[in-house]
Amino acid sequence: MKALEEKILREGTVLPGNILKVGSFLNHQIDAGFVVEMGKEIARLFEGEQITKILTIETSGIAIALGAAIAMDVPMVFAKKNRTGNLSGEMYSTVVHSYTHGTDYTVVVEKRYISQNDRILIVDDFLANGKAIQGLINIINQAGAKTCGAAVAIEKGFQSGGDELRREGIRVEALALIDSMDGGKVIFRD
Amino acid sequence: MKALEEKILREGTVLPGNILKVGSFLNHQIDAGFVVEMGKEIARLFEGEQITKILTIETSGIAIALGAAIAMDVPMVFAKKNRTGNLSGEMYSTVVHSYTHGTDYTVVVEKRYISQNDRILIVDDFLANGKAIQGLINIINQAGAKTCGAAVAIEKGFQSGGDELRREGIRVEALALIDSMDGGKVIFRD
Numbered sequence: 030m031k032a033l034e035e036k037i038l039r040e041g042t043v044l045p046g047n048i049l050k051v052g053s054f055l056n057h058q059i060d061a062g063f064v065v066e067m068g069k070e071i072a073r074l075f076e077g078e079q080i081t082k083i084l085t086i087e088t089s090g091i092a093i094a095l096g097a098a099i100a101m102d103v104p105m106v107f108a109k110k111n112r113t114g115n116l117s118g119e120m121y122s123t124v125v126h127s128y129t130h131g132t133d134y135t136v137v138v139e140k141r142y143i144s145q146n147d148r149i150l151i152v153d154d155f156l157a158n159g160k161a162i163q164g165l166i167n168i169i170n171q172a173g174a175k176t177c178g179a180a181v182a183i184e185k186g187f188q189s190g191g192d193e194l195r196r197e198g199i200r201v202e203a204l205a206l207i208d209s210m211d212g213g214k215v216i217f218r219d
Numbered sequence: 220m221k222a223l224e225e226k227i228l229r230e231g232t233v234l235p236g237n238i239l240k241v242g243s244f245l246n247h248q249i250d251a252g253f254v255v256e257m258g259k260e261i262a263r264l265f266e267g268e269q270i271t272k273i274l275t276i277e278t279s280g281i282a283i284a285l286g287a288a289i290a291m292d293v294p295m296v297f298a299k300k301n302r303t304g305n306l307s308g309e310m311y312s313t314v315v316h317s318y319t320h321g322t323d324y325t326v327v328v329e330k331r332y333i334s335q336n337d338r339i340l341i342v343d344d345f346l347a348n349g350k351a352i353q354g355l356i357n358i359i360n361q362a363g364a365k366t367c368g369a370a371v372a373i374e375k376g377f378q379s380g381g382d383e384l385r386r387e388g389i390r391v392e393a394l395a396l397i398d399s400m401d402g403g404k405v406i407f408r409d
Contacts, residue, residue, distance in 0.1 A: 054294075057297070057299065057329060058294050058296045059288065059295045060294055061288035061292070061293070061295055062289070064285065065289060087277070088281070091281045091285075092285055095249060095254065095281075095282055096285075098249065098251035099252070099255060099289075102251070103251065104244075104248050104251060105249045107247070107249070139247060142242070142243070142247060
């Protein structure tokens with residue numbers, strides 16, 4: 030998606046450790062109109078897949094997942110990081126490893142929000158090592174539903190998560206696919 | 220907002236401790252089309268206020284805040300619970316007390332995302348004791364920006380947060396205002 034590549038070049042910042050900051054429009058401040066456009070592009074890519082539900086993980090996937098859900102006119106569910114509080118009912122859960130924070134965390138989805146008839150599209154802001162998306166696939170499998178693919182705003186193509194998912198037969202679409210950020214310069218794949 | 224009241228009566232569940240579960244459409248599974256409608260209603264209520272930015276707090280405020288931001292065509296910013304990771308830059312921070320979890324937590328907003336010229340509308344899913352909104356007002360004040368009001372999906376009118384904010388001169392609008400949930404029966408204010 031050309032407009033996203035341009036926005037990354039204009040507003041993104043590369044920090045040490047191959048961190049790409051896009052907090053001005055994607056995951057701290059949200060450019061609402063642009064999230065709607067990204068959602069439309071995701072809907073176009075997965076047209077004909079008869080998606081019934083979008084699944085993401087809190088926190089930073091929620092905005093783009095909602096953009097996709099609006100464009101596709103389906104509900105969106107976000108997996109919650111496990112805490113006490115307002116979750117009752119039976120839950121699917123899985124453990125996700127965070128490289129950023131160096132810890133494991135559990136995410137949960139109430140069983141009533143995924144049925145075995147659902148055709149689910151996973152949506153997230155970033156794909157790097159793929160652990161979050163693997164966790165969501167695990168939850169979809171527990172529910173007996175179908176994973177129709179994963180759509181992310183930005184894939185770090187120099188990390189292995191996307192290719193591992195594709196090898197497992199998952200359709201993965203990135204609106205912007207970055208090949209390199211060496212020396213702070215973002216290079217997109219053609 | 221009549222449609223929200225009807226949805227609460229149809230889909231909401233009252234749990235012990237005056238907890239209202241609306242996870243089927245507002246804060247676990249999200250009804251995307253309905254969030255867009257709630258956003259339009261918030262835009263209508265604050266029309267003429269020349270809002271330049273929506274401010275919310277992660278996690279469950281993000282969807283309705285994005286709905287409002289789309290309708291008003293302004294950016295949305297969500298305050299982040301303080302963690303290590305992708306936040307660099309100078310930050311405003313404040314401590315919020317959570318009655319649900321019985322703990323204090325710090326939320327932060329990077330300074331670059333609020334300017335003193337901003338006219339900010341706070342949006343959240345629930346208003347009960349008002350501590351989250353008070354924390355966001357504190358951040359807006361640190362930035363020297365203007366708080367134009369707070370819009371929430373559901374106010375628990377039997378708790379004091381909304382009235383305290385109104386006494387402080389903050390305009391507070393609730394799309395559904397609940398007077399009582401005694402015995403599990405939801406009663407709205409006329």
